[in-house]
Amino acid sequence: MKKTLVLVxxxxxxxxxxxxxxxxxxxxELDNVTVRDEYALYxxxxxxxxxxxxxxxxxxxxVFQFPLFWFSSPSxxxxxxxxxLEHGWAYGSEGHAFEGKEFxxxxxxxxxxxxxxxxxxxxxxxxxxxxxxEGTANHINATWVKPFVTFASFGITDEAxxxxxxxxxxxLSE
Amino acid sequence: MKTLVLVxxxxxxxxxANAxxxxxARPxxEDDGVTVRDEYALYxxxxxxxxxxxxxxxxxxxxxxxxxxxWYSAPAxxxxxxxxxLEFGxxxxxxxxxxxxxxxxxxxxxxxxxxxxxxxDNGATMDEVLSPYRMMVRYTHAVWxxxxxxxxxxxxxxESLAEAARDYRQALLR
Numbered sequence: 001m002k003k004t005l006v007l008v009x010x011x012x013x014x015x016x017x018x019x020x021x022x023x024x025x026x027x028x029e030l031d032n033v034t035v036r037d038e039y040a041l042y043x044x045x046x047x048x049x050x051x052x053x054x055x056x057x058x059x060x061x062x063v064f065q066f067p068l069f070w071f072s073s074p075s076x077x078x079x080x081x082x083x084x085l086e087h088g089w090a091y092g093s094e095g096h097a098f099e100g101k102e103f104x105x106x107x108x109x110x111x112x113x114x115x116x117x118x119x120x121x122x123x124x125x126x127x128x129x130x131x132x133x134e135g136t137a138n139h140i141n142a143t144w145v146k147p148f149v150t151f152a153s154f155g156i157t158d159e160a161x162x163x164x165x166x167x168x169x170x171x172l173s174e
Numbered sequence: 175m176k177t178l179v180l181v182x183x184x185x186x187x188x189x190x191a192n193a194x195x196x197x198x199a200r201p202x203x204e205d206d207g208v209t210v211r212d213e214y215a216l217y218x219x220x221x222x223x224x225x226x227x228x229x230x231x232x233x234x235x236x237x238x239x240x241x242x243x244x245w246y247s248a249p250a251x252x253x254x255x256x257x258x259x260l261e262f263g264x265x266x267x268x269x270x271x272x273x274x275x276x277x278x279x280x281x282x283x284x285x286x287x288x289x290x291x292x293x294x295d296n297g298a299t300m301d302e303v304l305s306p307y308r309m310m311v312r313y314t315h316a317v318w319x320x321x322x323x324x325x326x327x328x329x330x331x332x333e334s335l336a337e338a339a340r341d342y343r344q345a346l347l348r
Contacts, residue, residue: 045220071306071313072247075254081245082184123312128305131298132246139245 004172005059006035006106009066009077013037019108019153019161020067026165027065033172034059039076047076052084053097061102062142063172064133067153068109071122071129081136090140103142105133106168112152126151176207177346178234179281182241182252184214191283191327191335192242198339199240199346208346209234214251222251227259231272236319238346239307240281242327246303248282256310265314273314280307281342283327291325 006027010020014037028035036055042048056062066073088094107130115121116129126149127134137144148171150156150164179199183192202208209230217223231237241248259265264272284291284300291300300323301308311318322345324330324338 070253070256070260071309072253072256075250075257078245078247078253079250081247082250085245122309124305124309128302129309131302131305135246135298135303 001032002060004033004061006063009074022165023168026169047083063104065106098140098142102145103137104145106148108150108153110154176234177236179210179238182249194339195342198343222258236277238279243284273316277317278311279319281322283324285328288325
């Protein structure tokens with residue numbers, strides 16, 4: 001069975017988060033899934049690069065889970081990419097850490113999917129929003145997996161959230 | 175027309191292309207209406223002075239985000255800047271009109287050649303890679319300007335870099 005690493009980037013997972021907290025909880029209940037609350041691990045923003053690299057190396061699949069902030073991830077995930085994806089580890093002639101691993105994004109958006117359409121308010125689709133992550137996956141020779149998206153997270157009903165958490169569990173177990 | 179250039183490079187001392195662009199912008203004075211700020215130097219601990227940044231935005235007509243392309247996006251501090259400075263009630267939401275009608279330009283340097291940003295390679299053009307910024311501009315009712323892009327920034331000859339810097343200066347004075 002595949003070992004999955006879920007890196008959760010929410011500045012307040014055990015406080016203000018509703019959707020990401022429920023998704024992280026569902027992930028944590030699965031066998032073979034390790035969940036790390038990155039903002040809780042690094043409140044000062046200083047990432048332990050070696051520890052993160054070791055966590056990636058032990059996994060077959062890596063999932064970045066986060067709420068969409070300004071059509072991208074919260075800043076700590078960008079810091080994680082800038083620091084952890086080192087030359088000679090993630091890319092370059094000696095950088096093979098992600099080769100053969102699956103790489104996915106699990107993202108929640110406040111707005112419904114109808115806004116993420118060419119004719120919608122945001123004009124771009126969620127796939128277009130996530131282009132930088134797909135490009136990163138390609139650059140490090142990971143296998144890009146179709147993202148898990150929870151749309152309309154603002155004011156989501158308990159029922160819809162339970163359904164999303166169940167789907168997320170299935171997504172992570174595939 | 176007053177232009178604010180916010181430069182996001184984590185290590186300007188080691189930068190070649192961004193340092194050259196910043197040097198081309200810097201001699202432009204208050205008289206030219208151009209203000210240049212080295213954001214990583216201002217905030218080495220990553221803690222952004224939100225009010226100071228907001229005041230600068232309010233007193234300029236055009237905002238330039240200048241940065242090297244890292245993982246198909248900006249260095250992490252620009253994302254932190256967006257997450258913190260673009261507050262609800264200031265940049266968006268009721269009463270949030272601070273960016274409305276202002277022009278926003280991305281000025282970026284990419285290590286790869288222009289051809290890396292074509293469909294056949296990693297599936298994303300530079301325009302697509304920049305779509306999260308485009309969406310932010312749309313969301314805040316600002317005006318998106320054509321990006322200033324320097325490709326192959328690592329291999330550029332001194333001559334080509336000097337030419338890029340001259341073009342950049344012209345773009346800022348326009």
